[in-house]
Amino acid sequence: MERIDLNRVDEIIDRYSGEEGVLIQLLLDLQSEFNWIPREAIARISERLHVPKSQIYRIASFYKAMSLIPIGRHVIQVCLGTACQVRGAPRIMSRIKESLGIEEGETTPDMRFTLRRVNCLGCCAMGPVVVVDGEYHGKVTPSDVKEILERYT
Amino acid sequence: MPRIRSKEDLLALQRELLSKRDPNKTLITLCSGTACRATGSDAVAAAIKTELEKQGLTDRVSFKRTGCHGFCERGPIITIHPRGVCYLNVKPEDVPEIIARSVKGDEIIERLLYKDPATGERIVEESEIPFYKHQTRLVFGDNPVIDPTNIEDYIVIGGYQALAKVLEEMTPEEVLEEVKRANLRGRGGGGFPAGRKWESTRNAPGEPKYVIVNCDEGDPGAYMDRSLMEGNPHRVLEGLTIGAYAIGSHQGFVYVREEYPLAVKNLNIALEQAREYGFLGDDILGSGFYFDVKVHRGAGAFVSGESSALMNAIEGKVGEPRPKYIHTSESGIWEKPSDLNNVETWANVPLIIEKGAEWFNSIGTEHSKGTKIFSLVGVVNNTGLVEVPMGTTLRDIIYKIGGGIRGGKKFKAVQTGGPSGGVIPEQYLDTPVDFDELTRLGSMMGSGGMIVMDEDTCIVDIARYFVDFLCDESCGKCVPCREGLKRLREILNRIVSGRGEEGDIELLEEIAQVMKKASLCALGTTAANPTLSTIRYFRPEYEAHIKEKRCPALVCKDLIAYYIEPERCIACMKCLKNCPSGAIDGGKRRIHVIDQAKCIKCGICYDVCPPKVHAVTKISGKPVPPPLPESERMIERKGGGGR
Numbered sequence: 001m002e003r004i005d006l007n008r009v010d011e012i013i014d015r016y017s018g019e020e021g022v023l024i025q026l027l028l029d030l031q032s033e034f035n036w037i038p039r040e041a042i043a044r045i046s047e048r049l050h051v052p053k054s055q056i057y058r059i060a061s062f063y064k065a066m067s068l069i070p071i072g073r074h075v076i077q078v079c080l081g082t083a084c085q086v087r088g089a090p091r092i093m094s095r096i097k098e099s100l101g102i103e104e105g106e107t108t109p110d111m112r113f114t115l116r117r118v119n120c121l122g123c124c125a126m127g128p129v130v131v132v133d134g135e136y137h138g139k140v141t142p143s144d145v146k147e148i149l150e151r152y153t
Numbered sequence: 154m155p156r157i158r159s160k161e162d163l164l165a166l167q168r169e170l171l172s173k174r175d176p177n178k179t180l181i182t183l184c185s186g187t188a189c190r191a192t193g194s195d196a197v198a199a200a201i202k203t204e205l206e207k208q209g210l211t212d213r214v215s216f217k218r219t220g221c222h223g224f225c226e227r228g229p230i231i232t233i234h235p236r237g238v239c240y241l242n243v244k245p246e247d248v249p250e251i252i253a254r255s256v257k258g259d260e261i262i263e264r265l266l267y268k269d270p271a272t273g274e275r276i277v278e279e280s281e282i283p284f285y286k287h288q289t290r291l292v293f294g295d296n297p298v299i300d301p302t303n304i305e306d307y308i309v310i311g312g313y314q315a316l317a318k319v320l321e322e323m324t325p326e327e328v329l330e331e332v333k334r335a336n337l338r339g340r341g342g343g344g345f346p347a348g349r350k351w352e353s354t355r356n357a358p359g360e361p362k363y364v365i366v367n368c369d370e371g372d373p374g375a376y377m378d379r380s381l382m383e384g385n386p387h388r389v390l391e392g393l394t395i396g397a398y399a400i401g402s403h404q405g406f407v408y409v410r411e412e413y414p415l416a417v418k419n420l421n422i423a424l425e426q427a428r429e430y431g432f433l434g435d436d437i438l439g440s441g442f443y444f445d446v447k448v449h450r451g452a453g454a455f456v457s458g459e460s461s462a463l464m465n466a467i468e469g470k471v472g473e474p475r476p477k478y479i480h481t482s483e484s485g486i487w488e489k490p491s492d493l494n495n496v497e498t499w500a501n502v503p504l505i506i507e508k509g510a511e512w513f514n515s516i517g518t519e520h521s522k523g524t525k526i527f528s529l530v531g532v533v534n535n536t537g538l539v540e541v542p543m544g545t546t547l548r549d550i551i552y553k554i555g556g557g558i559r560g561g562k563k564f565k566a567v568q569t570g571g572p573s574g575g576v577i578p579e580q581y582l583d584t585p586v587d588f589d590e591l592t593r594l595g596s597m598m599g600s601g602g603m604i605v606m607d608e609d610t611c612i613v614d615i616a617r618y619f620v621d622f623l624c625d626e627s628c629g630k631c632v633p634c635r636e637g638l639k640r641l642r643e644i645l646n647r648i649v650s651g652r653g654e655e656g657d658i659e660l661l662e663e664i665a666q667v668m669k670k671a672s673l674c675a676l677g678t679t680a681a682n683p684t685l686s687t688i689r690y691f692r693p694e695y696e697a698h699i700k701e702k703r704c705p706a707l708v709c710k711d712l713i714a715y716y717i718e719p720e721r722c723i724a725c726m727k728c729l730k731n732c733p734s735g736a737i738d739g740g741k742r743r744i745h746v747i748d749q750a751k752c753i754k755c756g757i758c759y760d761v762c763p764p765k766v767h768a769v770t771k772i773s774g775k776p777v778p779p780p781l782p783e784s785e786r787m788i789e790r791k792g793g794g795g796r
């Protein structure tokens with residue numbers, strides 16, 4: 001596994017120096033910096049903020065927005081909010097799962113894609129919605145899936 | 154900008170800003186909420202800027218990006234003021250024409266106008282479109298005229314004057330009294346009277362006291378809070394500051410879902426500007442009152458929207474609920490008195506102060522006052538945000554404003570209240586919507602999500618969907634919720650996959666009752682509502698799944714089969730080419746046949762079969778007819794109408 005730059009971790013910790021109740025905000029920042037929360041970063045936070053590692057793992061494993069394993073180059077979010085659900089999102093999800101050969105929350109072995117479900121992005125007018133790397137694809141049908149995935153290498 | 158030190162200063166600034174703005178100057182506004190950004194609002198904005206420069210109009214025409222207008226189905230939306238011409242579904246390539254013909258000239262571009270689906274009539278002005286015409290937009294109505302990143306836009310329309318009034322003319326007790334008399338009920342779910350909540354925080358012993366905005370809009374299918382926060386953040390902050398004054402709090406928090414990056418961004422800009430202008434910080438508007446606000450981002454956990462869980466999260470702990478023997482209004486963040494209200498509730502406060510409790514009481518029903526914003530979504534024609542007086546009927550919301558069901562399908566049910574709510578079938582469409590009526594029907598208001606379902610929605614699958622959602626989101630701290638949901642999920646999964654047994658429905662009901670009585674927080678006590686209400690109104694549909702192994706809506710994968718009707722197939726090869734599992738046998742002028750053993754039931758064949766042909770069908774509850782013998786599969790002649 002590649003080594004992470006602890007200076008970047010320190011920078012994020014410094015943003016919150018002297019404040020109370022910052023752990024979640026700090027971990028969110030780490031997540032967006034590294035795309036996951038590496039073990040070394042957790043050790044560093046524990047050391048600098050005098051918080052037990054167990055408490056940090058507890059938070060990082062509780063929240064959906066945080067990942068304790070490295071994720072793929074492209075993150076696919078399939079919206080399964082109720083509005084998308086009634087417009088056929090489950091069929092989109094199963095099409096993507098079948099095409100990539102992975103389940104929800106997993107990453108393809110070539111690290112190309114990580115597949116996630118989200119419970120509503122509030123773009124219900126466009127449903128079913130699939131977001132890849134922050135790009136929104138609206139009114140998706142199962143037959144669009146192949147073409148959408150091909151755009152991300 | 155010097156800080157504003159009094160109400161007089163504020164009014165003077167408003168006059169000054171108004172005098173600088175020429176009401177006759179052409180103004181283009183472009184809807185730029187999350188949904189419109191997703192449909193290309195950024196590219197349209199870039200095109201407008203380029204085009205205004207190219208055509209030398211930058212001095213004569215202003216351009217503004219606003220928050221969500223609500224008519225998300227037709228975004229991005231452009232409005233050209235002062236005429237109020239409204240263009241829908243605008244694409245970047247339409248922009249040069251719009252600028253040349255409708256901004257430089259005064260022509261109307263017919264094809265971009267709203268077309269009434271019933272009469273075919275084109276409508277020019279936004280306010281005349283039926284979707285808007287039947288609404289009462291008291292809270293949401295300023296969104297289309299405000300650039301949320303510019304505080305002056307809010308000041309121009311009278312923003313922060315309610316706060317100024319409160320600080321100069323009213324005691325905290327008077328403010329509290331006014332909100333109590335207005336009977337403002339919490340817009341986030343339970344409908345608890347906001348004034349009473351404020352009062353108990355105010356009277357609770359302990360300092361400091363905290364006030365909190367709940368923008369953890371977790372109910373899937375609801376996005377009114379996001380749109381308010383993105384499109385009019387100052388209004389929420391003004392309401393919050395008024396509440397802080399009444400309660401005696403000097404520190405506020407806004408808890409925003411991580412999934413709403415634009416709301417976080419606009420809120421942070423608004424906070425900066427409010428501090429700069431003297432609406433936050435020390436000595437607000439020269440009154441000596443001090444108050445400031447911190448933003449806390451959520452991290453993707455539905456249960457964290459529950460009040461005690463949210464407060465745990467603000468403390469930096471895992472966002473799990475705590476037992477509420479003592480209300481959070483008395484012992485909340487760091488065990489100090491904390492008042493939590495939802496975004497829309499706070500946004501109503503300036504309005505009540507400005508227009509008075511009597512006025513507020515004149516709108517709505519006996520026990521639910523004011524308006525409510527609903528997010529009308531699902532299989533309805535006009536998806537979007539709808540603000541109507543409490544007491545408006547479901548039928549008016551879904552048909553008059555929502556334009557009815559998509560594709561001329563039949564209405565089946567509307568789901569309200571998110572995962573804590575329930576479904577409401579057709580016979581109750583004339584129910585006036587308010588807090589109490591929805592509860593009486595076994596659903597609830599929740600935050601205002603309204604998901605319309607048609608005949609193609611399987612009600613058992615919907616119950617399974619919510620249970621699945623909640624199973625994922627249950628924090629697992631208490632047994633009834635954790636285990637109850639798991640068992641509900643097992644049983645429902647069994648039913649939708651054709652393994653349902655006699656007695657399953659009764660078992661679901663029994664587990665639901667225990668969860669209702671014994672769970673720790675509202676997530677658990679309400680978790681069975683979707684299941685119970687679907688059983689209450691759609692029991693025969695459950696029975697069809699269990700007894701006949703049939704899914705009447707033709708949704709449940711394990712209970713349906715795809716079949717090509719040989720008489721209808723024209724051998725166009727569309728399904729064959731698109732089938733991802735190679736399950737379709739056919740060829741030129743050869744009738745296609747699905748190999749049931751290979752079929753993964755993805756439904757692509759059903760989607761791509763031309764609507765006129767409609768050869769691919771779904772079958773449930775009966776055996777699939779045997780495939781046509783090879784010898785009979787050739788289609789004799791072209792254009793012979795089938796075979």
